[in-house]
Amino acid sequence: MFHVKRTVSWFLSGALATATIFAAPLSGVGVTSPVTIAQAQSVVAVPMHVTKGVQKLVKLLPELSSRYVVYGGDVDGPGVSGVVVTFAQSATEAESSMDDAIFDGQTGELLRLNLTSKAATKPAYPTEQQAKARALAFVAGLQGTGAGNTYQARAVYKNKDLLTVRLVRILNNVVLDDDYDCLVSFDASGRIVWFSTFDGRLYEKVSPSSLPSPQRVISSEQAVRKWQENRPLELVYLLPIYNQSDQVEAKLAYVLKNGVITQQHTGSALDAFSGKRLVTPNSRATTTPSQTINVTGTGETWVAQTETQARDMLRMLFKIETEKLPLSIYEASYDDRPALRYFIWGNFGEGVPDADKISRMATFPEGSSNGEQHHLLVTDAKTGELLEFSTKVNNPQWSNVKTDKKRERMQAEKLLNRLTPSGSNQIQVTENGDERYISIIADPLVNGISVYGTNQSVENGMYTIRIDSWTGTWEQVSINKPASIKYPARSQALKEQVAMNRLLQSYPLELTYIHQPDYKKDTITWKLGYDLSFRQTRSHCFCGGEFKVDDTFYVDAITGKVIVNE
Helix, strand or coil: CCCCCCCCEEECCCCCCCCCCCCCCCHHHCCCCCCCCCCEEECCCCHHHHHHHHHHHHHCCCCHCCEEEEEEEEEEEEEEEEEEEECCHHCCCCCCCCCHHHHHHHCCEEEEEECCCCCCCCCCCCCHHHHHHHHHHHHHHCCCCCCCEEEEEEEEEECCEEEEEEEEEECCCCCCCCHHECCCCHHHHCCCCEEHHHHHHHHHHHHHHHHHHHCCCCHHHHHHHHHHHCCEEEEEEEEEECCCEEEEECCCEEECCCCCCCCCCCCCEEECCCCCEEECCCCHHHHCEEEEEEEEECCCCCCCHHHHHHHHHHHHHHHCCCCCCCEEEEEEECCCCCCCEEEECCCCCCCHHHHHHHHHHHCCCCCCCCCCEEEEEEECCCCCCEEEEEEEEECCCCCCCCCCCCHHHHHHHHHHHHCCCCEEEEEEEEEEECCCCCEEEEEEEEECCEEECCCCCCCCCEEEEEEEEEEEEEEEEEEEECCCCCCCCCHHHHHHHHHHHHHHHEEEEEEEEEEEECCCEEEEEEEEEEECCCCCCCCCCCCCEEECCCCCCEECCCCCCCCEEC
């Protein structure tokens, strides 16, 4: 029965009277004492609604009553957008103080608090029960008496020098998903120094009557059985972040299909009534499926250290002649990756530095002819290995030849033959693009197992080929595969059933209210599901591309250990 997590009722309601939270002494758990609210002195005028939020915070943390309040204006970041206020010890420290808080720009409610920790010769952390009581009272004080939300002190854990309490919102005796959690942290002196609420959900009012009733859900035992029947795990080879010329060792891992944190629930969540897998519209489950092809590699080595080698590579691999184009060679060093050598062909105009030409590939000087081209070849500065090639055309003249995606696919496969190791190679291919462009995203299969790099986006493969179907030119070709990889044998991997059990031991299924937002209609639809009880510790920014593998947590397929990368 370890597979299902059951909610326990250890909580205080937001309807409780607001209490002052104090850092010492800790002889009486949950003891409160009224104080006179001291308005913090203000260096810069603070908007009235934010002032009320500051007053509420000062009442809860009297140590801030003697501080100078500095209004910093708007901020925006993962999980929090609002206005920042700094609490300075004096007017002279207004610019240097590290103590700050973020408030909702419209309501003045506290979204995030960050105070500098104080070192303690003898640590005086609260006990687990004391920490829970004080954290719950702090959150109740922030909510006031009208919100009616109920929070449970779910977990207490030590992270570096802070003791943190996770508070989970509960309605109808069912937890709400991650956006509704609050985190409260104490330093070694026992002070509250950190608070966060995901997306300000602490202050959102949700009526229990508007949520699906949990009375007719499938049993926890049925949920576990359905979850296992769905086979939510995928065995993959994970490649670490590597230097291009280094040999890397692939890791056998069971990852969760369709992700962990990229939507409002994990990819394995089940509808609590039907037992079917929950699918978010436009999630990866609905994207273009991949297909597996066999590529006979020629095993050719593509290396360019000199101008002559670079010109020969473009002629032999891409059938491009560059003798009549001016060439610039630029080398750049980086802290987090190997040095690169850039071969840049084309006319960029007078006075353009070589380093700037890389970002101005699509920019042609005034007077350039239609069809004029810029070419960029990128190699490892040490080994000369081919990493990337791209072409940009000035005002391309569309070919009269009818666009033929099949032709472009064959062209891409021929190129893959020349880029892959000698012999038969299984390649997993995904195709996307539009009317003009076609992109072939190719990843190798080894021992029948997909190979993915850490933080590899869905738009990029170990081999990525992008062709302009209107002009027939190679828009971009990139190789993101280490030159030498050591793969553990598939036989070393634990059985899938064992991996599922290990994951359920770490994060048992839990009955959860899952909100699915419709951003166009600005509405929320509530689902009742069984999901893994993993709770995030921070907000994540999804402003970039989506990753092929969400490795927020996974099961090491050889040791069986659940690895968390948050």
